[in-house]
Amino acid sequence: MITRGFTGRRTPEDVAARVPPGQALTTDFPVLSAGPTPRIKLEDWSFTLKVGPRPVFKWTWEEFNALPQTSYVRDIHCVTTWSKLDTAWEGVTIDDLLKAAGVEAAKPFVLAHGFDGYSTNLPAADLAGDKAMIALKYDGEPLAPDHGGPARLLVPHLYFWKSAKWVSGLQFTDVDTAGFWELRGYHMVGDPWREQRYHDDP
């Protein structure tokens, strides 16, 4: 349905191919979360890897920072329709994390858990193959609390709510278990190129 009088602000030609349908570019970095920003002390921070209900590995902040660090420059896409190009992150890829723990991602799904009780679910395949990391730095600086610091999951090719803030662990599961927003109507996968915003989007 054409909206009378609407012309719209077009994405510049040179980057248009990088912006998924229904998204608009932003230069700032908006913040969205379900509650107040938790402040997690580094000495209280830990990261737990679980397979099913079983914890298989746990790192302290120091141990986690000693893991191999990787840099990503990626475009990110928020379901509230902003996209941001060329964001720069540093952290530990999920591939390196599993290698360090000596675990194979034998299960098809993952629940990411946060210190604030938040969780989000995604296919394990979306974390493997150098596609995702636990990010510790943004733009060369330690990740700020309102952007999910000390550490957040970064899965840049999915809508950004999947990139759980204040992440405390990953849990591999047999069953695709709906996380916080997924229980509240958001999509189980969340691919921005397919506009998988809400649960009934194909």
Next chain:
Amino acid sequence: MNDAPSAWRTATIEKIVPQTSRVSSFFLAPEPPFAFRAGQHVDVRLTAADGYQARRSYSIASAPENNRSVELAIEELEEGEVSAFFHEVAAVGDAVEIRGPIGGHFVWSVEDGGPLLLVGAGSGVAPLMAMARHRAARGSRIPTLLLVAARTWDDVLFREELLELEARGDGFAFVVALSRGAASRAGDHGRRVDAAIAADALSRLPASPLRTFVCGSNAFVETASAGLVAGGLAASVIRTERYGG
């Protein structure tokens, strides 16, 4: 599947009411109408002649008790693609597409109980207004305090209606924190929301709130929720909705 909660529907603009210098209410009649809960939002989609589309989220400001007409309170942003379209181009009789209701976290109904603390800035008052109107429509006496942050008294969204709701004497009150104007009513504040204002809001409720909803820009939500936590409120009762920035 036209009835799926998130199917796009045509919604006709029935009425446009300027509320403050920057915010107007747009009353939309979706076809078909849909049920929603106070605090939920819709996505609005605009389509240009060549098929280009823009979509944005807007909270529903009206009470769920009347779902024939959905009120959106839209603030005009300089160069804003969608908000400026509403303010400068859209007219009564025009149609847009909406999808909803969306959101299952930032919602409240009288069955959820109270006391209830609502904290909003700018157009962030919209979903809180839906809760206040829902409460009034249901004749609830749940103790409720709305803390509104605005630049001046004239920028307080829904001010006249808030005064009326307060005058009912049914347990609803509102407090204003003005960043650029002197407070005119006793008990209002002439400064930005800080920890002391948050603590003062908490002290005006007969008991600690069972639910607290904070809505506005990210900077506002950060300050206000940090102030509430500093004032002794458990972080777990605070739900936030951030409009961006």
